[in-house]
Amino acid sequence: xxxxxxxxxxxxxxxxxxxxxxxxxxxxxxxxxxxxxxxxxxxxxxxxxxxxxxxxxxxxxxxxxxxxxxxxxxxxxxxxxxxxxxxxxxxxxxxxxxxxxxxxxxxxxxxxxxxxxxxxxxxxxxxxxxxxxxxxxxxxxxxxxxxxxxx
Numbered sequence: 480x481x482x483x484x485x486x487x488x489x490x491x492x493x494x495x496x497x498x499x500x501x502x503x504x505x506x507x508x509x510x511x512x513x514x515x516x517x518x519x520x521x522x523x524x525x526x527x528x529x530x531x532x533x534x535x536x537x538x539x540x541x542x543x544x545x546x547x548x549x550x551x552x553x554x555x556x557x558x559x560x561x562x563x564x565x566x567x568x569x570x571x572x573x574x575x576x577x578x579x580x581x582x583x584x585x586x587x588x589x590x591x592x593x594x595x596x597x598x599x600x601x602x603x604x605x606x607x608x609x610x611x612x613x614x615x616x617x618x619x620x621x622x623x624x625x626x627x628x629x630x
Contacts, residue, residue: 481521481620481621482520482605482619483621483623484523484623485625488525489622492506492526495528496600499568501571502538504531504541506527507527507529507551508565509563510523510560511559512561520623521564521589522623523563524560526566539577548562562588565589565590566590566591567580568594568595569595571595572594574592574601574602575592576590576592581614584608584615586607586608587607592606604620
């Protein structure tokens, strides 16, 4: 599924990655709930930055506790919006999921990975986990026009 991000959101993710360097940043991707088929582009409306809650190795790992996901999902109930995925940074590493990312990912979500090289945001990659083979596949993404929230 193609992912469309307003340039404002791309910049928010880039700034978050730079601000937390040399640690990984992380957060939620929020999109309008889909009422049509999976062929439609996933349009990200906003991000919700979160605190990286991993114990140790913050420069190599990120964790968003399941209770945080449930809390955000509850806050979106009735808004026409839902959690569409997650973003995080890779300090001094490529914008591609790690084995740890793959082992801890869920299908149906979009994962954005930002490379931050020596404190400067670089490439941004988009990925989705295949439900059958449990492997990440790159998905196309593009900066797109701003879309108003469903509220």
